[in-house]
Amino acid sequence: MAYVSLYRKFRPQTFEKVIGQKHITRTLGNQLKSGNISHAYLFTGSRGTGKTSVAKIFARAVNCEHPLADGSPCGECATCRELANPACLDILEIDAASNNGVDEIRDLRDNVKYMPSIAKYKVYIVDEVHMLSPQAFNALLKTLEEPPEHVIFILATTEVQKIPATILSRCMRFDFRLLTIDELIKLLINAFEGIGRKYEYDALVAIAQAGQGSARDTLSLADMCISYCSDEVTYDQVIEALGICSPELILKLTEDILQGDVDSALHELNGMYEQGKSIGGISREIASMLSCVSYAKNCNGANTFLKLTSEMFDKVRQVAAKTENAKILHAMEVFCYLDGELRYSTLPKVMLEMAVIKACEISSDFSQDGILKRIKAIEERLQRGGTFGASATEQAAPLDGKTVWGKVITALRRENNSARVLLDNYTPRCEVRDGILFAYFADPIACRVVSTVADMIEAAVKKEFPEISGLKILPEDLHDEADVQIDKIKNLAGESRVNVIGGKNNG
Ligand SMILES: Nc1ncnc2c1ncn2[C@@H]1O[C@H](COP(=O)(O)OP(=O)(O)OP(=O)(O)O)[C@@H](O)[C@H]1O
Ligand SMILES: [Mg+2]
Ligand SMILES: [Zn+2]
Numbered sequence: 001m002a003y004v005s006l007y008r009k010f011r012p013q014t015f016e017k018v019i020g021q022k023h024i025t026r027t028l029g030n031q032l033k034s035g036n037i038s039h040a041y042l043f044t045g046s047r048g049t050g051k052t053s054v055a056k057i058f059a060r061a062v063n064c065e066h067p068l069a070d071g072s073p074c075g076e077c078a079t080c081r082e083l084a085n086p087a088c089l090d091i092l093e094i095d096a097a098s099n100n101g102v103d104e105i106r107d108l109r110d111n112v113k114y115m116p117s118i119a120k121y122k123v124y125i126v127d128e129v130h131m132l133s134p135q136a137f138n139a140l141l142k143t144l145e146e147p148p149e150h151v152i153f154i155l156a157t158t159e160v161q162k163i164p165a166t167i168l169s170r171c172m173r174f175d176f177r178l179l180t181i182d183e184l185i186k187l188l189i190n191a192f193e194g195i196g197r198k199y200e201y202d203a204l205v206a207i208a209q210a211g212q213g214s215a216r217d218t219l220s221l222a223d224m225c226i227s228y229c230s231d232e233v234t235y236d237q238v239i240e241a242l243g244i245c246s247p248e249l250i251l252k253l254t255e256d257i258l259q260g261d262v263d264s265a266l267h268e269l270n271g272m273y274e275q276g277k278s279i280g281g282i283s284r285e286i287a288s289m290l291s292c293v294s295y296a297k298n299c300n301g302a303n304t305f306l307k308l309t310s311e312m313f314d315k316v317r318q319v320a321a322k323t324e325n326a327k328i329l330h331a332m333e334v335f336c337y338l339d340g341e342l343r344y345s346t347l348p349k350v351m352l353e354m355a356v357i358k359a360c361e362i363s364s365d366f367s368q369d370g371i372l373k374r375i376k377a378i379e380e381r382l383q384r385g386g387t388f389g390a391s392a393t394e395q396a397a398p399l400d401g402k403t404v405w406g407k408v409i410t411a412l413r414r415e416n417n418s419a420r421v422l423l424d425n426y427t428p429r430c431e432v433r434d435g436i437l438f439a440y441f442a443d444p445i446a447c448r449v450v451s452t453v454a455d456m457i458e459a460a461v462k463k464e465f466p467e468i469s470g471l472k473i474l475p476e477d478l479h480d481e482a483d484v485q486i487d488k489i490k491n492l493a494g495e496s497r498v499n500v501i502g503g504k505n506n507g
Contacts, residue, residue, distance in 0.1 A: 006191050006226075007219035012053050014072035015061075019187055019215065020179040021050050027174070028054070029071030032061050038172040040144050040153040042129075044160040045176025048216025051156040052127060054176075059083070059091045059123035062152065082118050090119040094126045100133035101126070109143050112151050122151050129155040130162035137164055144170045178213025181205070181307045187215055188222055198232040205307055206238045209288075245277050245285055247312055251319065253356075254289040257331055258323045262360045269356060279348040280339070283355070287335040289316075294328050296320040331359040383466060399465065401430030404437055408460045417460070419453035426450055429476065435469045437461055442476040 012018045015025035024043075031037050041058075043051040060073035060083050067073060073080050082088055094104045108124060116122040126132075132140065144153060144167065155171060157163060179187070188204045207225060211218025221242060225233050228241035239246060249272065256265035272282055295302035296313065297320035303313045320328075338355040345351050405428065412420040426446040428439035441447035450457075451473050458471040 005220065006195075006223050007048075007216045010187075010191050010194065010219065011056075012050070013057065013075060014068065015054075015057060015070050016072065018050050018054055018057070020183040021054065021176055024054060024174045024176065025070075028058055028061075032058075032067065032071035037062060037152070039147045039151065040171040041155065042160070042163070042168065042171035042173045043154060043156040043176060044173065045158070046178050046214060047158050048214035048218075049176040049178060050215065051176050052125070055123075055125045055154040055156055056091070058154065059121075059125065059152070062121050062123065063090070063119035079119055088118070090116040090121075091123045091125065094124060095128060096126055096131040096136070097128040100131060101136045102133055102139070105132065105136040105139040109139050112143055112148055115150055120150070123154065124151065125154045125156065127156050128158070129167075130157045130159040137167060141166055141170075179211075179215055179218075180213075180305060181208045182305075184208035184211050184213075184215065184218045185307075187218060191219060191222060192233070195226075197226060200232065200234045202235040202309070203233045203238040206235060206242070206244065209307070210242050210244060243276070243278055243281055245272055245275070245282060247289075247308070248315075250282075250285045250289045251312070251315055254286055254293065254331075255319045257286070257356060257359045258293070258319060258327055260360045262357055265356050265360055266353065269353065273349075279352050280342050283335055283338050283342060283352055287332065287339060290328060290332045290335060292316050293320045293323065294325075294332065297323070297325060297328065334359040383464075399432040399468070401432050401437065401439075404432060404461070404465055404468070405430040405439065407464050408457065411460050411464050412456070415460075417456055419456040419460075422450055422453055423457070428473075432468060435467060436472055437465075437468050437470070438472045438474060440474050440476045444475045447473060447475045 015029050018025050041055075043055060045051060057072060060075075060080055061067055061071055063079050063083060064073040065077035065079050075081075075084075083091055092108075094101060094108065096104075112122070112124075114122075126140070141164075147153065153171075155163075155167070160168075160173075185204050185208045188199075188207060192199050192204070203225070207221050208218055210221050225238045225241045229237045238244075249268065253265055253268040253272075256262075256268060269282070292302075292306055292308065293316055295306055296317045303310070306313065306316075308316060334355050338351060342348050342351060409420065409423050412423065426441060426443070426449070428441045428446075428450070430440070431438045439450070441450065454471060454473055457473075461468050461471050
């Protein structure tokens with residue numbers, strides 16, 4: 001007889017056998033018992049969490065002659081036995097993923113009016129309903145609006161966001177959740193005992209962890225491991241069969257990344273290539289390990305759900321203790337993004353290496369002090385009209401007179417200051433010396449004219465550049481020696497700013 005895969009062999013037949021979805025099976029069971037059932041249901045949630053299985057149980061339960069105490073079908077009455085026959089058309093499964101479902105939904109619309117052949121209700125299970133084309137959705141909507149009394153719809157999807165609101169509002173919605181590692185281990189124990197196969201507990205933990213919350217994926221992986229192992233299914237063989245890197249290696253690589261040790265990280269990575277580990281696998285395992293580190297850092301008693309060996313958990317906790325949350329989050333972001341991108345990349349290896357380097361390269365100081373310092377530097381820079389991304393040396397460089405003048409003019413224009421009209425016509429040569437802005441005009445007339453609005457310009461200079469304390473407007477030929485002299489004289493006279501009107505001769 002052909003081999004029946006575990007996930008088909010162990011499809012739950014009663015609500016009680018459905019793991020981890022008590023919030024759903026209980027509500028459905030109560031509806032069945034009270035006869036208070038809806039005509040359209042929507043089952044959503046990740047793949048392999050029980051949507052189709054529960055839909056099938058419900059479809060039989062609603063027709064069963066002697067349902068069990070929890071509302072499940074008995075599996076023994078005449079109707080239950082008839083419905084178990086795949087040829088029976090009272091429970092119809094439509095796969096919307098094939099041909100966008102247009103023909104099927106049209107048939108459905110034409111056929112709903114016919115009574116069920118043996119059962120009380122005709123149940124349509126529309127799987128992957130998000131794949132329906134817009135036309136098919138419209139056709140379905142018509143039927144959903146006024147379904148005949150004897151018809152129940154169960155729509156199932158992994159992508160509820162793709163379902164039109166018009167359909168959503170006509171259905172009773174149930175969200176299937178991912179299964180916990182404990183629940184998956186329970187599922188595996190049940191399957192291994194069911195087929196009489198010996199196993200090491202740790203082997204099941206490793207399979208459950210690789211299943212990522214999906215019961216079907218977990219059972220499929222178990223199938224692979226069973227075929228790989230000759231007799232007892234052991235931890236070491238499972239690691240080999242699934243191509244999983246040893247958790248120690250992954251933790252070492254993760255630690256390198258979090259410590260910013262690119263050199264060591266790339267060495268670790270190449271070691272993994274040599275062992276034949278897949279790029280996607282390595283990437284996902286780093287992401288999972290980062291999630292463990294984050295749990296260990298932020299959540300008390302995290303290992304009750306991480307299920308790492310206590311030795312491993314201790315190591316993870318040590319890495320977590322010496323790493324800032326911001327670094328862990330940055331690395332998680334990098335690897336989650338990578339997982340999506342790898343699917344489309346023709347250079348997955350390069351992408352993984354890029355991600356490792358990118359995740360390593362956050363040398364910034366994320367302590368509160370470090371962040372405050374950086375905010376202060378940005379503020380100062382903005383006040384001076386600077387731009388982002390300048391190096392420390394650039395920040396310390398003396399202010400360039402031309403830039404200062406340009407910024408001041410822009411500010412005056414922005415404020416619609418009357419001084420701007422004059423300044424648009426005259427451009428001086430500028431220098432910043434000893435915290436004073438010197439503006440030299442080649443044309444003595446210009447110098448005189450601009451001097452009439454010196455106060456306004458100076459106010460703008462001080463506002464834009466707090467480190468500049470004054471402004472001097474001078475004719476070009478009064479450069480150097482002369483203005484220094486004038487400075488001295490005016491200082492003696494108690495003036496803080498010099499407005500020399502006209503040229504040297506007028507001074
Ligand atoms: N909650 C569960 N409890 C026990 N077994 C489950 C559960 N969910 C899934 N399984 C197992 O996985 C198999 C597939 O489940 P099912 O078809 O119901 O998933 P699904 O949510 O419809 O997945 P998909 O979104 O891929 O259609 C079942 O035959 C069963 O072996
Ligand atoms: Mg399904
Ligand atoms: Zn029955």
